[in-house]
Amino acid sequence: MGVPMNRIKWLLPLLYILFVLLPIYWLLNMSFKTTNEILGSFTLWPDQFTLQNYRTIFTDPTWYVGYLNTLAYVLANTAISLAVALPAAYAFSRYRFLGDKHLFFWLLSNRMAPPAVFALPFFQLYSAIGLFDTHIAVALAHCLFNVPLAVWILEGFMSGVPKELDETAFVDGYSFPRFFFRIFIPTIAAGIGVAAFFCFMFSWVELLLAKTLTAVAAKPIAATMTRTASTSGYELGLLSAAGALTIVPGALVIYFVRNYIAKGFALGRV
Amino acid sequence: MSGRTPNQKAWWLVLPVVVLVAFNAVIPLMTVVNYSVQETFGDNQFFFEGVTWFEQILHSSRFHEALQRQLLFTAIVLAIELPLGVAIALAMPRRGAWASVCLVLMAMPLLIPWNVVGAMWNILALPDIGLLGHSLNAMGFDYNFTRQPLSAWLTLITMDVWHWTSLVVLLAYAGLSAIPNAFYQAARIDGASGWAVFCFIQLPKMKRVLMIAVLLRFMDSFMIYTEAIVLTGGGPGNATSLLSIDLVKIALGQFDLGPAAAMSLIYFLIILLLSWVFYTVMTRDEPQ
Numbered sequence: 093m094g095v096p097m098n099r100i101k102w103l104l105p106l107l108y109i110l111f112v113l114l115p116i117y118w119l120l121n122m123s124f125k126t127t128n129e130i131l132g133s134f135t136l137w138p139d140q141f142t143l144q145n146y147r148t149i150f151t152d153p154t155w156y157v158g159y160l161n162t163l164a165y166v167l168a169n170t171a172i173s174l175a176v177a178l179p180a181a182y183a184f185s186r187y188r189f190l191g192d193k194h195l196f197f198w199l200l201s202n203r204m205a206p207p208a209v210f211a212l213p214f215f216q217l218y219s220a221i222g223l224f225d226t227h228i229a230v231a232l233a234h235c236l237f238n239v240p241l242a243v244w245i246l247e248g249f250m251s252g253v254p255k256e257l258d259e260t261a262f263v264d265g266y267s268f269p270r271f272f273f274r275i276f277i278p279t280i281a282a283g284i285g286v287a288a289f290f291c292f293m294f295s296w297v298e299l300l301l302a303k304t305l306t307a308v309a310a311k312p313i314a315a316t317m318t319r320t321a322s323t324s325g326y327e328l329g330l331l332s333a334a335g336a337l338t339i340v341p342g343a344l345v346i347y348f349v350r351n352y353i354a355k356g357f358a359l360g361r362v
Numbered sequence: 363m364s365g366r367t368p369n370q371k372a373w374w375l376v377l378p379v380v381v382l383v384a385f386n387a388v389i390p391l392m393t394v395v396n397y398s399v400q401e402t403f404g405d406n407q408f409f410f411e412g413v414t415w416f417e418q419i420l421h422s423s424r425f426h427e428a429l430q431r432q433l434l435f436t437a438i439v440l441a442i443e444l445p446l447g448v449a450i451a452l453a454m455p456r457r458g459a460w461a462s463v464c465l466v467l468m469a470m471p472l473l474i475p476w477n478v479v480g481a482m483w484n485i486l487a488l489p490d491i492g493l494l495g496h497s498l499n500a501m502g503f504d505y506n507f508t509r510q511p512l513s514a515w516l517t518l519i520t521m522d523v524w525h526w527t528s529l530v531v532l533l534a535y536a537g538l539s540a541i542p543n544a545f546y547q548a549a550r551i552d553g554a555s556g557w558a559v560f561c562f563i564q565l566p567k568m569k570r571v572l573m574i575a576v577l578l579r580f581m582d583s584f585m586i587y588t589e590a591i592v593l594t595g596g597g598p599g600n601a602t603s604l605l606s607i608d609l610v611k612i613a614l615g616q617f618d619l620g621p622a623a624a625m626s627l628i629y630f631l632i633i634l635l636l637s638w639v640f641y642t643v644m645t646r647d648e649p650q
Contacts, residue, residue, distance in 0.1 A: 104453040115486045118493045122636040179375040187372035202387045204633045206585040207604040213390030236386040297475045314475045335478040342473025
């Protein structure tokens with residue numbers, strides 16, 4: 093039983109990867125086809141290979157500005173989330189204070205709030221303070237679910253670092269800020285990488301709130317795509333090309349943190 | 363969280379998080395609570411209604427049906443994604459270039475915007491020009507996800523499995539990587555079977571990450587909106603109208619603020635309650 097099992101073990105990940113790549117392949121295939129070919133016939137690869145869809149996206153501002161808008165609020169959100177989550181996670185992992193457990197659960201409970209519930213109140217709130225249709229509005233709104241997650245992940249990593257590290261540093265005469273930035277942050281770099289990965293990921297993929305909080309100036313790429321599908325006919329080729337391009341930033345991020353993901357979780361909550 | 367020193371000044375460190383999240387959570391939540399007890403006829407005229415909307419929602423068959431669909435959907439995807447994700451993580455190589463390739467490729471679906479995920483599966487499943495739809499029909503299956511509820515459900519579930527199994531794989535893989543080699547050597551010396559190694563070494567070591575996986579998958583599958591609305595739009599009919607879809611239909615489609623707000627609160631409470639149950643059950647035997 094044991095030996096044959098081990099021999100075919102690699103099959104499962106391989107099949108799963110093929111399953112993962114299949115829809116991505118189909119999206120790429122569609123993105124290199126002309127609209128006529130898409131609607132006219134069923135072909136496994138483009139007969140008349142065209143880059144026209146991509147050319148449209150890179151030359152038409154309504155398209156490429158969407159990407160820049162999305163990148164702007166995602167990066168802002170990741171920076172804000174980490175900046176506020178780092179000290180908080182340190183407090184949760186090192187100190188006991190009044191109401192700490194309740195506070196921790198309250199924070200996590202916000203990760204459980206369905207965005208559909210908050211769409212309308214968010215629209216009213218951000219309109220009232222004059223931030224509607226700005227990048228910062230989306231960046232702040234996404235903090236609702238990213239900050240609790242970042243605190244949760246970072247707290248796990250920090251609890252894995254022995255307290256002796258802090259005590260030794262304070263005995264050596266380090267002030268708290270100097271210890272925090274010079275010693276502590278480099279020690280949990282992997283954890284920060286993992287937290288940043290998750291913040292980037294959940295902000296990049298979220299659309300409901302991003303769409304609700306923007307109109308023109310800060311419109312995310314995903315919302316531009318929805319408009320194309322509904323108004324200017326069914327331009328599947330263009331839609332596929334835009335979709336294929338939204339995969340690129342994510343793929344780059346994964347490539348950079350690939351070694352941290354496994355190592356990171358292992359150091360943390362396990 | 364053991365061995366922490368009491369220090370009330372720690373509140374200063376958590377203050378920024380509290381302010382930020384309170385701004386984003388408490389104010390909108392109060393708005394929702396406010397709407398949930400009032401009736402509006404436009405023109406900013408509001409009338410106090412008490413718990414009328416809550417009673418109406420809790421007794422409406424529409425809400426019950428959406429809730430049942432939601433529970434069924436979440437149960438099915440959890441039942442598929444968790445065992446599958448753990449099995450894949452177990453079968454993956456522990457280190458080396460092949461492991462990195464696996465991780466990078468598998469993580470791809472996680473970083474695709476949710477509406478693109480929906481659009482991509484829509485294109486793949488179109489009965490006439492989609493790879494999946496075309497192939498299934500060519501093989502003689504009667505498949506059309508815009509017309510048949512069963513096809514729509516199968517497509518929706520396959521899409522979710524495609525989208526999120528990788529998260530379980532990543533977490534389980536991280537848990538497995540943390541097991542020192544000495545554990546396996548000891549097991550080999552004792553002549554433990556593969557199944558015994560799984561039950562007594564791998565599973566206990568993965569417990570924490572699997573708990574995170576169950577909680578995240580439960581919460582996110584319970585809130586699924588964008589992917590599903592792009593793929594099926596809740597249809598055919600109401601066949602795939604999950605809770606979020608139904609909620610947005612009521613809130614933004616019909617602009618029934620009162621009932622929508624009441625439904626929001628009930629929805630949120632259900633997630634909180636079920637998450638708390640999961641959390642309690644899974645951490646029950648753990649020494650605190």
